[in-house]
Amino acid sequence: VATAQINGNAGTSTKFAAFLDMKIKAITLRATTAGTSADVVNIVKVTGTTTTTTAYGTIGSGGATTGTSITPSSPTSQVDLSQGDLWYVQKGTDATATYVGMVEVVVNPSANPTV
Numbered sequence: 001v002a003t004a005q006i007n008g009n010a011g012t013s014t015k016f017a018a019f020l021d022m023k024i025k026a027i028t029l030r031a032t033t034a035g036t037s038a039d040v041v042n043i044v045k046v047t048g049t050t051t052t053t054t055a056y057g058t059i060g061s062g063g064a065t066t067g068t069s070i071t072p073s074s075p076t077s078q079v080d081l082s083q084g085d086l087w088y089v090q091k092g093t094d095a096t097a098t099y100v101g102m103v104e105v106v107v108n109p110s111a112n113p114t115v
Contacts, residue, residue: 005032006091006099012044013089013103018081021111025078026104027089029059030067035097041070043079046086053090054079059099067101083111 003013006029024043038058045052054077057070072078081087091099 001103001105003027003029003089003099003101003103006089006101009093009095011091011098015086015088018083018085018087020083020113021108022081022105023078023108024081024087024103024105026069026071027056027101028067028069028104029099029101031059031097031099033096033098035059035094037094039092039094039097041092042090044088044090045079045081047082058092059097080108081105083114 001016006013027041027043029041038060040058041056043054043056045054054072056072056077059068059070079087089101089103091097
């Protein structure tokens with residue numbers, strides 16, 4: 001899933017709705033404008049009226065020429081999504097850095113697709 005451009009302090013990606021029960025496995029970002037400090041990358045999930053933020057990892061300053069793959073330190077930190085959950089990527093507080101990238105999701109094997 002493409003993030004579109006993520007800009008500014010606490011900038012966010014495009015917002016998505018989970019089309020099936022899924023799990024977010026990894027995020028790959030590339031800085032199109034280098035930042036001045038390390039930036040924490042979060043997944044924000046909204047289920048009904050409950051918002052959960054999961055810190056996924058850190059992208060270092062610089063990095064304008066290479067992509068950075070971010071995976072959580074533990075499989076239990078991967079974000080589970082239920083059909084209909086809203087989710088998006090949110091960057092940290094570096095106001096200079098601009099990122100583009102992809103989010104790797106996997107459909108849970110027991111998910112029931114709606115036809």
